[in-house]
Every structure is written in structure tokens, then in C-alpha cells.
Amino acid sequence: xxxxxxxxxxxxxxxxxxxxxxxxxxxxxxxxxxxxxxxxxxxxxxxxxxxxxxxxxxxxxxxxxxxxxxxxxxxxxxxxxxxxxxxxxxxxxxxxxxxxxxxxxxxxxxxxxxxxxxxxxxxxxxxxxxxxxxxxxxxxxxxxxxxxxxxxxxxxxxxxxxxxxxxxxxxxxxxxxxxxxxxxxxxxxxxxxxxxxxxxxxxxxxxxxxxxxxxxxxxxxxxxxxxxxxxxxxxxxxxxxxxxxxxxxxxxxxxxxxxxxxxxxxxxxxxxxxxxxxxxxxxxxxxxxxxxxxxxxxxxxxxxxxxxxxxxxxx
Numbered sequence: 001x002x003x004x005x006x007x008x009x010x011x012x013x014x015x016x017x018x019x020x021x022x023x024x025x026x027x028x029x030x031x032x033x034x035x036x037x038x039x040x041x042x043x044x045x046x047x048x049x050x051x052x053x054x055x056x057x058x059x060x061x062x063x064x065x066x067x068x069x070x071x072x073x074x075x076x077x078x079x080x081x082x083x084x085x086x087x088x089x090x091x092x093x094x095x096x097x098x099x100x101x102x103x104x105x106x107x108x109x110x111x112x113x114x115x116x117x118x119x120x121x122x123x124x125x126x127x128x129x130x131x132x133x134x135x136x137x138x139x140x141x142x143x144x145x146x147x148x149x150x151x152x153x154x155x156x157x158x159x160x161x162x163x164x165x166x167x168x169x170x171x172x173x174x175x176x177x178x179x180x181x182x183x184x185x186x187x188x189x190x191x192x193x194x195x196x197x198x199x200x201x202x203x204x205x206x207x208x209x210x211x212x213x214x215x216x217x218x219x220x221x222x223x224x225x226x227x228x229x230x231x232x233x234x235x236x237x238x239x240x241x242x243x244x245x246x247x248x249x250x251x252x253x254x255x256x257x258x259x260x261x262x263x264x265x266x267x268x269x270x271x272x273x274x275x276x277x278x279x280x281x282x283x284x285x286x287x288x289x290x291x292x293x294x295x296x297x298x299x300x301x302x303x304x305x306x307x308x309x310x311x312x313x314x315x
Contacts, residue, residue, distance in 0.1 A: 036154050038088035041097045043277040044133050045090040045117070045142070047284050052146050052164045056157050057088075063097070063276055087111055087153050090146065093118030094130035113149040120145045128196070128217060131275065134291075135200030136176050139284060143168045175289045179204045182296055189299055192236045192263075194247040194256045195220040198273040201292060202246065210236055219256060220248075230255070237262045244298040245270045249306060269298035272306045282308075 036057045040046030046061030084107035091097050093116040117132050120142055132138050147165035151158035183206030191207045196216045202209055215229035236242050245263040249272030263270050271294045277287050294305035
């Protein structure tokens with residue numbers, strides 16, 4: 001399924017890039033005199049930009065729907081034009097949002113800053129897990145890079161951007177404390193997953209992820225996992241060798257549904273995690289805190305959380 005969608009998306013992006021190439025000179029001419037605009041391709045990055053930029057930058061998110069598969073996103077011509085005119089664009093990298101590359105290349109701008117999170121973190125191109133935002137070490141350096149980029153675009157607001165970036169970093173401390181506290185109280189908690197979406201969070205919480213990596217990557221990439229890996233996952237669940245099954249609630253198929261059904265029949269709580277921020281009422285920090293608390297409830301109280309409810313923003 002994902003491979004077919006990727007082929008269609010490549011065809012679509014080529015067409016969009018051709019259209020933008022013809023209009024790129026016009027886009028460049030309209031930059032002078034307008035307000036600063038920024039885009040986070042994924043809603044979590046857009047949210048962090050918003051927290052740092054405040055009222056001085058118009059911020060948009062492209063991939064925002066928590067009920068769809070971000071890997072299968074298809075850009076419309078209007079979205080492509082919005083991307084082409086942005087002053088700052090934050091992309092994840094690692095193939096997660098590579099559809100945007102041709103759009104950016106087709107409409108060059110000397111003013112535009114493009115931040116690739118993979119590069120900001122200094123990760124190799126062959127890093128297997130692209131869900132970088134679940135790692136508690138990710139967003140602080142990303143926030144610093146965003147503040148620096150905005151300061152370069154709008155130097156008169158540099159002090160504001162720097163102060164808000166520091167406030168953002170401070171706001172990450174409660175989440176990190178929650179992870180560390182769980183790791184101390186429940187070391188090496190055995191867990192199963194369907195995909196490596198929240199692995200950064202689980203590893204920071206000291207969990208022992210027992211699902212074969214091959215199965216995680218196969219499901220993530222829309223491929224068939226090996227029978228041996230499927231059998232291993234089923235044994236983890238039927239044998240109650242794990243305390244929780246963490247699954248990607250934005251992408252399910254008959255195989256993942258069978259794992260969920262087996263977990264429930266075996267009395268193992270399940271926790272659904274998101275690839276884009278749930279709405280309403282979350283910012284990045286409260287989203288990560290809520291996902292962590294859902295895992296804690298599963299391990300300590302045996303409670304499942306398939307969907308996060310609304311919550312007021314921390315800021």
C-alpha cells in the first residue's frame with residue numbers, strides 16, 4: 001500500500017515542481033515587504049516554531065491529521081505554493097517527508113532557511129527510525145536551530161526568539177523527569193510494539209523493546225514481515241512476556257489488528273501512539289507527557305489508551 005502511494009506521490013510532485021519552476025521568479029519577487037512565514041511539515045515541528053516565534057511569524061503545518069498515515073501524504077498545488085513562498089521550512093528528513101524536496105528545489109529563494117532535523121541532530125542518512133520527535137534529546141537542539149534561523153531572517157526580533165527558545169527548553173524538563181522516574185522505578189520493562197514510532201520515548205523510559213526490529217521496520221514500510229518475526233511477536237503476546245503493546249494508531253492493517261486482538265485476549269494493555277499531534281489542546285510538551293503517562297498507566301495499572309483525549313496546552 002505505501003509503496004504504491006509513494007509512486008503516485010513521486011509522479012504528482014514532479015508535476016507540481018514543474019509548475020512551481022515556472023512561477024518561482026514571481027514567488028521570489030513577492031518576498032520583500034511581507035511578513036515572515038514559516039512551515040513545519042509535521043504539526044509537531046510547526047508547534048515548536050510557533051512557541052519560539054510568538055506573534056512575529058505566521059506559522060503553518062502541512063501534515064496535521066492524526067487519523068491518517070503521514071507516509072502517504074499527497075501535496076496539493078495550493079500546499080506546494082505555500083511551501084514555495086515560506087521563509088523557514090522545518091522538515092524531518094530520513095525519507096519521512098522527502099516529497100517536499102522537489103517543491104523546494106523548484107522555487108529557490110535566497111531568503112529561505114530549510115532545517116532538516118536529521119542534519120540538526122547529526123544523524124546518518126541510514127538511520128532506521130525516522131520518528132525523531134519521540135526522543136527527548138531531539139527538540140532542544142531543533143528549537144535552538146529554529147531560533148537561530150528566525151534570528152537570521154528577522155534580526156530585530158533575535159532577543160525575543162532566543163528568550164522563547166530558552167523557555168521552551170525549560171518546559172521539556174517535566175517530561176524528561178517523568179521518563180527518568182519511570183526508568184528508575186520500573187527498569188527494563190518488557191514491551192512490544194508494532195512500529196518504531198515511539199521507540200525513542202520507550203528507550204528513554206528504560207523499557208526493553210522485545211519486538212524484532214525486522215518486524216517493526218517491515219510494518220512501518222508497508223512490507224510483509226517474516227513468518228519467524230510474526231511468530232515471535234505472537235509468542236510475546238500470548239505468553240504474556242510483555243507489559244504493554246504500543247501501536248501506531250494512525251496506521252493499522254489486518255496484521256497489526258491481529259496483534260491488538262491477541263494482546264487484549266491475553267490481558268495485555270495496548271497504547272496507541274500518534275505520528276502527528278492529536279488535537280485539540282496539545283502542544284509538543286503536553287503531547288509527549290500524555291503519551292508517556294499512557295504507557296505508565298498501562299504498566300502500573302493495566303489500563304489501555306487507544307486515543308488521547310483533549311488537554312489544555314501547557315503554555
